[in-house]
Amino acid sequence: xxxxxxxxxxxxxxxxxxxxxxxxxxxxxxxxxxxxxxxxxxxxxxxxxxxxxxxxxxxxxxxxxxxxxxxxxxxxxxxxxxxxxxxxxxxxxxxxxxxxxxxxxxxxxxxxxxxxxxxxxxxxxxxxxxxxxxxxxxxxxxxxxxxxxxxxxxxxxxxxxxxxxxxxxxxxxxxxxxxxxxxxx
Numbered sequence: 001x002x003x004x005x006x007x008x009x010x011x012x013x014x015x016x017x018x019x020x021x022x023x024x025x026x027x028x029x030x031x032x033x034x035x036x037x038x039x040x041x042x043x044x045x046x047x048x049x050x051x052x053x054x055x056x057x058x059x060x061x062x063x064x065x066x067x068x069x070x071x072x073x074x075x076x077x078x079x080x081x082x083x084x085x086x087x088x089x090x091x092x093x094x095x096x097x098x099x100x101x102x103x104x105x106x107x108x109x110x111x112x113x114x115x116x117x118x119x120x121x122x123x124x125x126x127x128x129x130x131x132x133x134x135x136x137x138x139x140x141x142x143x144x145x146x147x148x149x150x151x152x153x154x155x156x157x158x159x160x161x162x163x164x165x166x167x168x169x170x171x172x173x174x175x176x177x178x179x180x181x182x183x184x185x
Contacts, residue, residue, distance in 0.1 A: 094168035
């Protein structure tokens, strides 16, 4: 155990059999729950945030809390990942979850999953220099690497299922209606 292990939480290891059992139980429970009451498929996530320091933010998501910041070049203290890095991290982590879920559902054996993402952002809109460019990512490149004993065709089948069902990929790929409200105290 390193010093970082005592400071940062880590996800417990799981064997392939343990993972398969957990995925099967969760899938069966959700299928039963939704069959009994379709309204239970509708989920609402709530996250709160409060500004800290120069441009940092403390985010509370359920019982979890994390910091978001910017590098010094963007007026931050660089004590945590930036909002756009968290967005890419959300995309990658959702991909890993959905790859595992659909590998189990399709009977496709996967030993390891690694993912990486790059996002191109034009800062001119952020700083009000050019209102004609997008404020968000202009392009995102996602690479998922899997290892296992299956054929390339089986892994392509898995990729297609994941691309169709990954909630965060859907957020990146499709417009989402967003309502913003300003409250003044």
